[in-house]
Amino acid sequence: MSSSVKTVVRAYQNYVNGQWVKSSSGEMFPVYDPSTEEVIAQVASANAADVDQAVKAARSAFDSGPWPQTSAAERGRLLYKLAEKIRQNAAHLAEIECRNTGKPIVEAEYDIADVATCYEYYAGLANKVLGHVNPVPANALSFTLREPVGVAGQIIPWNYPLLMAAWKLAPALAAGCTCVLKPAEQTPLTALEIAPWFEEAGFPPGVVNIVNGMGEIAGAALVAHPGVDKIAFTGSAAVGKVIVKSAADTLKRVTLELGGKSPNIFFEGADWEAAVDGALFGVFINQGEVCSAGSRILVEKKIYSKFVESMTEKAKRIKLGAPMERETKMGPLVSKEQYDRVSSYLEIGKKEAKVAIGGGRPKQFGKGYYVEPTIFYDVENSARIAREEIFGPVASVIPFDGEGEAIRIANDTPYGLAAAVWTRDIFKAFRVVKALRVGIVWVNHMQPTYVEAPWGGYKQSGFGRELGPWGLEEYFETKQVFVNLDETPIGWY
Numbered sequence: 001m002s003s004s005v006k007t008v009v010r011a012y013q014n015y016v017n018g019q020w021v022k023s024s025s026g027e028m029f030p031v032y033d034p035s036t037e038e039v040i041a042q043v044a045s046a047n048a049a050d051v052d053q054a055v056k057a058a059r060s061a062f063d064s065g066p067w068p069q070t071s072a073a074e075r076g077r078l079l080y081k082l083a084e085k086i087r088q089n090a091a092h093l094a095e096i097e098c099r100n101t102g103k104p105i106v107e108a109e110y111d112i113a114d115v116a117t118c119y120e121y122y123a124g125l126a127n128k129v130l131g132h133v134n135p136v137p138a139n140a141l142s143f144t145l146r147e148p149v150g151v152a153g154q155i156i157p158w159n160y161p162l163l164m165a166a167w168k169l170a171p172a173l174a175a176g177c178t179c180v181l182k183p184a185e186q187t188p189l190t191a192l193e194i195a196p197w198f199e200e201a202g203f204p205p206g207v208v209n210i211v212n213g214m215g216e217i218a219g220a221a222l223v224a225h226p227g228v229d230k231i232a233f234t235g236s237a238a239v240g241k242v243i244v245k246s247a248a249d250t251l252k253r254v255t256l257e258l259g260g261k262s263p264n265i266f267f268e269g270a271d272w273e274a275a276v277d278g279a280l281f282g283v284f285i286n287q288g289e290v291c292s293a294g295s296r297i298l299v300e301k302k303i304y305s306k307f308v309e310s311m312t313e314k315a316k317r318i319k320l321g322a323p324m325e326r327e328t329k330m331g332p333l334v335s336k337e338q339y340d341r342v343s344s345y346l347e348i349g350k351k352e353a354k355v356a357i358g359g360g361r362p363k364q365f366g367k368g369y370y371v372e373p374t375i376f377y378d379v380e381n382s383a384r385i386a387r388e389e390i391f392g393p394v395a396s397v398i399p400f401d402g403e404g405e406a407i408r409i410a411n412d413t414p415y416g417l418a419a420a421v422w423t424r425d426i427f428k429a430f431r432v433v434k435a436l437r438v439g440i441v442w443v444n445h446m447q448p449t450y451v452e453a454p455w456g457g458y459k460q461s462g463f464g465r466e467l468g469p470w471g472l473e474e475y476f477e478t479k480q481v482f483v484n485l486d487e488t489p490i491g492w493y
């Protein structure tokens with residue numbers, strides 16, 4: 001383990017137009033290691049004036065810089081170069097990610113590999129975007145051009161910091177946009193670490209800008225800014241609603257990837273070991289700080305008691321520990337704020353349902369924002385712990401009687417991000433798949449996420465899709481071009 005991050009409290013500024021820039025107020029905010037509660041970095045806190053500077057840089061890189069003349073093939077090459085540098089420095093980035101988020105190092109390593117894969121995917125896709133020839137009934141040629149939407153403002157959460165940055169930046173850059181990224185204030189370090197790598201790879205200055213700061217200040221300024229053409233946001237539904245209202249004033253394009261309360265549905269006859277494993281993995285991976293967490297575990301009555309028992313037995317073996325230790329399967333939550341939020345749900349849950357395991361702070365840790373993996377059972381779907389996104393290692397197990405009731409409970413939520421169904425009956429599996437009002441359904445698995453396949457939600461889980469060609473689409477405008485081939489005048493007047 002290198003000690004570079006451990007011992008030095010580094011200072012990071014905002015990254016604008018290829019330069020490190022202090023915030024105009026001079027203000028900084030602390031960034032923590034949630035396992036030790038120690039400050040590991042100080043980061044410039046951007047205000048509206050700083051955001052304005054970043055947007056102007058992105059604006060001029062888009063409107064008058066060399067970027068719009070860069071071919072799609074060249075944009076792809078630059079993205080490949082960036083991905084290569086990320087792969088070469090994967091261990092370093094994984095360590096920073098691990099220390100800043102508290103996630104287990106092994107998971108952080110997977111995340112960084114996924115980051116590189118995401119840039120590589122969009123590198124390859126950049127020059128495979130095609131327009132259409134439109135069969136208009138005229139002596140004319142009608143076709144479409146796919147043009148970048150312009151300056152993209154991108155606001156991301158703290159659960160997968162560098163990966164969420166990649167999901168935003170990679171397709172935007174492939175499309176030819178310029179970007180102002182605002183990382184979550186809890187976890188800006190990996191994005192800042194790679195900020196200069198964009199220019200090193202050959203991206204012109206101003207194409208990628210990073211502003212740090214609080215959501216209500218820096219984030220809100222970005223959303224309101226008239227120089228921003230599109231906002232891509234991943235975060236809470238509450239903030240998503242604020243963003244849509246603010247973006248209405250300038251009618252900028254908005255895509256939202258919000259929260260969920262995703263059902264993970266288990267029928268009698270499902271492979272027992274795989275199912276129990278899948279129930280735990282679905283809700284406890286990344287400390288449960290996952291938008292698609294399978295936090296509502298729906299279990300058919302015939303197997304319910306035994307299933308809760310098996311889950312509980314297996315959950316006892318989840319190894320909580322220091323994030324940098326390779327055997328650790330669960331680290332601390334990301335912040336004091338998140339620890340308090342999850343702890344308050346644990347108290348609510350104890351009043352609403354029964355506790356199978358967990359329910360508090362693990363005794364072995366003197367410091368760090370650790371929470372026990374917690375399983376509530378006999379949960380009513382109307383309970384707060386079944387309706388509200390907790391974003392922590394908290395499972396609500398709900399019994400159901402038959403397929404119809406499973407579907408009804410699964411869909412009885414304002415969210416619609418993801419779901420999973422476990423059964424060996426393929427007829428039942430596909431009936432349930434079709435009935436679920438969600439953007440992602442896994443059958444006999446939960447959480448596998450690949451850049452080739454679309455990601456996004458129904459209902460209050462947001463709109464727009466990320467990843468795959470769908471993610472690229474969101475960064476294009478469509479221009480219709482009509483070329484008259486008939487040299488005679490219109491002759492109307």
Ligand code: ADP
Nearest residue numbers: 156157183184185214215216219220235236239
């Ligand atoms: P959490 O409460 O778990 O931190 P949020 O949805 O508040 O989740 O945060 C996700 C991202 O949205 C972060 O980058 C945060 O700074 C940003 N954010 C929070 N509030 C606003 C806001 N009013 N306008 C724009 N961005 C915001």
Ligand code: MG
Nearest residue numbers: 215235236239
């Ligand atoms: Mg918030």
